[in-house]
Amino acid sequence: MLLEKRDSLNLPLCRECGGRCCQASPGIWVDPERFFSIFFPGQRLTVEQLRGELPALGLVLWEKTGVPMPAPRSLASGCAFLGTDGCRFSVAERPCQCLALIPSKETLDQQQGCLCRLPEEFSRDAASQRWQKYWQTV
Ligand code: SF4
């Protein structure tokens, strides 16, 4: 996944929008290998070990689906990493879903909500399947 090369980043559209996607639910890292290479290079953590490490990074484990997946912490205002100048993660660190979202002008044509499209391979279900497989190998 060459997410860092996506050309949808920093579009004037997103600047004008101000991050409605981020004000809803944070994006997640769909690719476990990418997540660990960013935050825990060279390490292989169990779910329990990861759970212990995440708070210091401002991250949490989503476990409602039964498959633990790390995600940015949520606030009432949306993703905890949304700052006044945009996302506080570097592009290289940013969750896969955030990088994969395809901005759409339709979003700005309505008063609220996000109509930007997330490709199927970055969906919550796809992420859940990948993390499930990953945890089976640890
Ligand atoms: S991806 Fe869509 S919702 Fe997110 S900042 Fe860009 S235009 Fe706004």
Ligand code: SF4
């Ligand atoms: S991690 Fe960054 S881009 Fe993703 S939802 Fe949070 S603020 Fe937005």
